[in-house]
Amino acid sequence: MGLLVVALIIVGAVAYVGGGNTVEGFGQDVEKTGEQIQGSGE
Known part of the structure; x- marks a missing residue:
C-alpha cells in the first residue's frame, strides 16, 4: 500500500x-522525462 501512495x-x-493533470499532459511529461533520462545517460 505504501508503494501506491508513493x-x-x-x-x-x-x-x-507539467502544469496539467490531464492524461495527455501526463503522457507528454513522461516522454520529456524519458528524453531527459536518455540524454543524461549518453
Whole structure:
C-alpha cells in the first residue's frame, strides 16, 4: 500500500510540474522525462 501512495505522489508531482493533470499532459511529461533520462545517460 505504501508503494501506491508513493506512485500517486510521483504522478501528482509530474502533473503539477507539467502544469496539467490531464492524461495527455501526463503522457507528454513522461516522454520529456524519458528524453531527459536518455540524454543524461549518453
